[in-house]
Amino acid sequence: MQIEIPKDNWQGSVNTVTLGATPEEGGTRTRTVTIGGQQTLPFLHFEQTPPNRPVIALEITAARPGDWSPVLLDAWGDAIDDPGNWAGACESAGADLIVLSLGLTEADGRSADPESAVRATKSTLGGTGLPLIVLGPGQAELDNDFVIAVADATKGERLVLGLCEDSNYRTIVAAAMANDHLVVGRTPMDVNLAKQLNILITDMGLPLDRIVMDPTTGALGYGIEYGYSVMERLRIAALQGDAMTQLPLLVNPGAEAWKTKEAKVGEGVPDSWGKWEERASNWETVTAVALIEAGADIVVLRHPDSVTRVRNALDELMAVG
Amino acid sequence: MALTGIQIYKLLPQTNCKECGFPTCLAFAMKLGAKQVELSDCPYVTEEATAQLAESAAPPIRLIELVGEGHQIRVGNETVLFRHEKTFYNRPGLLISIQDTLDETAIEQLAKTVDAYGVDYVGVDLRIDGLAIEATSGDAARFAEAVRAVRRVSDLPLVLVGEDPAVLGAGVELLEGEKPLLIGANARNWDSMAELALQNGAALGATAASLEELAELTEQLRSKGVEDIVLHPGAARMGPTLAMQTQIRRLALKNFRPLGYPTIEFVGGSDDGRQQAVLATQAISKYAGLVVLDAFSPELLYPLLVLRENIYTDPQKPIQVQPALYEINNPTPQDPVLVTTNFSITYFSVANEVEGSGIPAWLLVTDAEGMSVLTAWAAGKFDAESIAKAVKQFDVAARVERHDIVLPGHVAVLSGELEEELPDWNVLVGPREAVDLPAFMKTVLSEGSTVH
Ligand code: SF4
DSSP states (O other): OOOOOOOOOOSOOOOOEEEOOOGGGTSOOSOOEEEOOOOSSTTOTTTOOOSSOOEEEEEEESSOOSSSOHHHHHHHGGGGGOHHHHHHHHHHHTOSEEEEEOOSBOTTSSBOOHHHHHHHHHHHHHHOOSOEEEEOOSOHHHHHHHHHHHHHHTTTSOOEEEEEBTTBOHHHHHHHHHTTOEEEEEOSSOHHHHHHHHHHHHHTTOOGGGEEEEOOOOBTTBBHHHHHHHHHHHHHHHHHTOGGGOSOBEEOHHHHHHTSHHHHOOSSSOGGGOOHHHHHHHHHHHHHHHHHHTTOSEEEEOOHHHHHHHHHHHHHHHOOO | OOOOHHHHHHHSOOOOOOTTSSSSHHHHHHHHHTTOSOGGGOTTOOHHHHHHHHHHHSOSSOOEEEEOSSOEEEEOOOOOSSGGGSOOOSOOEEEEEEETTSOHHHHHHHHHHHHHOEEEETTEEEEOOEEEEEOTTOOHHHHHHHHHHHHHHOOOOEEEEOSOHHHHHHHHTTOTTOBOEEEEEOTTTHHHHHHHHHHHTOEEEEEESSHHHHHHHHHHHHHTTOOOEEEEEOOOSHHHHHHHHHHHHHHHHTTOGGGOSOBEEEOOOOSSTTHHHHHHHHHHHTTOSEEEESSOOHHHHHHHHHHHHHHTSOTTSOOBOOOEEEEESOOOTTSOEEEEESBHHHHHHHHHHHHHHTOOEEEEEEOOTTOOHHHHHHTTSSSHHHHHHHHHHTTHHHHOSBOEEEEOGGGGGGHHHHHHHOTTSEEEEOOSSGGGHHHHIIIIIHHOOOBO
């Protein structure tokens, strides 16, 4: 029987974005990461060979995180106490890039400041040759101070700086423009809010090949269906040709999954939840793979085991036969 | 797809005899097209027309029911490619496979464990839907023993897996009154498998490596009279499986009947058992009707069952709880008020944490149209005004003397406005995540109690 396979013929495509810069390109990275370029829904090889594969980032923090699950602390051991060592361990674990989250306090309990943010960034860059994403602590004023300092001190590295939000993006975008960096914008699970922020950022003159968007997803069991559908809708709009949705998608299954009770808590939970470490790891993996199916270009994880599994999934998804 | 009124008109007698209660056949056809009348209202419609109309009214993906001794699985009947277009309707069945080479006690034990497994998720009892018994031994007597062993302890619907009709037959004949699924027919054995399925009232799986072969096989099965078919696309890896599943769904929705059936995926069998998490995630997200895992592991089943709930939630109908002032751990008027939205997952995570902390509190749930805190805030459904409104509506000031009201950390920006809306209240900002509430309540809330 002869069957005509229904193929979509999209007009639009996802922007191609390169993170990191090698010494020849004005940075210090040993390799760069390129994402985007798709002209189909995820992994439909029969319509187009995916030009780039989604990549896996591992998240580290500038100082030992106070609120991470002991499962994660155990997995990384002492490396956690130094961003450079930690980043190196992430590279060994198979990460394609690193996300450095700057916090409010330093290891010794003092308040973090722009200098300590730069120190942590430099230490991370020293510990790995992978491209880097640097995120402020999540308070507008500090975000701006920290990110300006980091952007100035790392000119030419093509870092991704964040988080840009609709209430606070100008300073970060300006810092990225002045120092050859990229930015990531985050909006709360809504197609139109995502588009709006992208319009605001591009209106400042930052070219589209230097922006990625984080549409926020929710974790498995805690609203992932909203994030999943917002991602699918954004990606379909991008393929239909809507320029303000054509940015590669960055999502945080690691942070989302590891704040759930299912991942975080080992005792006093129902037996039907099963073994803690394995459950926690599955929570992260399942969240990540579901978001990859919905169109994620960068998944930010926290546990080294999840990297192995998600990488296997990507290998299989990129294979044709 | 359903026929239009004009298409239906062509199938009617066109005599305008008015016996259906309409002045013309065309008028009746239009009503029929709009599904406002029944075809049987016309006494003169031919058998052929009835068949054609029934065919056109059939859903693009056939609904298949598997029945055990009481429990059943319903899959198929899907109408969209993406859940946001409408919704996915019938949750894929999750099954655990059992090898007939295990000894009988082991089989009983496994079946019993699967049968008893249940896990609570936002008040819903999630369960495994069935068992797949694999005729790995190739021996009819042994296979029959395995089926008997399973049936001694479990009444879940069964899938019988094997290529030899004689072996599967020894199992399926023990399941009288049930509707199991046989996996199944392939290019070599389809004739005798079709007979076996028909004799025993079983649904039949069709296994093939390409769409063309799959479509040919289902046509062959249909020609023998088999209607309840499940597709078993034979792609081995995730990429090719995704391609096949996508193509099957697209073709089925275009009314390509030979592929208009639900699918089954076996996600076990890899060296690394944990890799099942990855394969099953894709199967649940992308179009599988039945998913068979090869091990029972609660730490994997729980997340997969939750994923299935999430993906199959109707996007048009967020699951909500009643807006109200809830009491947790028997609060007194001296206890604080926490605020959240009426999205059920939000409510349950907050309520669970507060309950788990053992600290009494009031939980004020506002009407945010079933959205989570962030989504509702972004959509303007959760703001200072709506919170103040809920405080009035549920008479909070009269029931609680201590006027501490705690906002979710995600909407810290609302605290200024809320202070203006509720001048008699002390507005506090809680943690962003529910899981951090107990610590917050132990420190911040037990320190400062402000009674106005
Ligand atoms: S009863 Fe049948 S034949 Fe008579 S008018 Fe109605 S549709 Fe036409």
